[in-house]
Amino acid sequence: MLTVQEIKKETERRIQATLEALRTELKHLRTGRASVGLLEGIQVEYYGQPTPLNQVANLSAPDATMLLVQPWEPSLCPVIEKAVRISDLGLNPASDGKVIRIPVPPPTEERRKELVKKANGFGEHARVEIRHHRHEANDKVKKESKAATISQDEEKRSLEDIQKMIDKAIHDVDAIIKAKETDIMAR
Numbered sequence: 001m002l003t004v005q006e007i008k009k010e011t012e013r014r015i016q017a018t019l020e021a022l023r024t025e026l027k028h029l030r031t032g033r034a035s036v037g038l039l040e041g042i043q044v045e046y047y048g049q050p051t052p053l054n055q056v057a058n059l060s061a062p063d064a065t066m067l068l069v070q071p072w073e074p075s076l077c078p079v080i081e082k083a084v085r086i087s088d089l090g091l092n093p094a095s096d097g098k099v100i101r102i103p104v105p106p107p108t109e110e111r112r113k114e115l116v117k118k119a120n121g122f123g124e125h126a127r128v129e130i131r132h133h134r135h136e137a138n139d140k141v142k143k144e145s146k147a148a149t150i151s152q153d154e155e156k157r158s159l160e161d162i163q164k165m166i167d168k169a170i171h172d173v174d175a176i177i178k179a180k181e182t183d184i185m186a187r
Helices: 004-027 074-086 109-146 152-185
Strands: 043-046 049-052 057-063 066-071 100-103
Touching: 004 109, 004 152, 043 074, 066 074, 074 100, 109 152
Parallel strands: none
Antiparallel strands: 043 049, 057 066, 066 100
């Protein structure tokens, strides 16, 4: 049997994991400024294995409009170039055989609106997941009440506490999405 405190702690942990996953997803959206976070999801073929780009090269952003990729093995340059080109980032890398330069042009107004839509989609997914956590926590509390391990007053109080946690988490999601939207739409 779980205690009400354990149920609340588990729910809070799952909510924080959802918020962290949302922040991670939003890192991959282009805002017009060069950021090595843009390249995080890119995998390259390295000795027959798909490998994250940051494990085969040094990544840097020397200024707001350029990314530099320095592969540890120069033979990887064409592979990395191809991986960046086929990603859905819309970037066009150029290589000199040792270093890959990736210019990051500011997105068009239309592209910015698409990115905002995508960010809102990530936000809605996070909200649905958080509501799912509430549903599971409420079910566990009600189960404990039916098993008579907690009183009806404690059940009611616990359900209210869980709802407050969920309301705060939804507010956090809204704030994260609003900040990303502002970041994307800024010229």
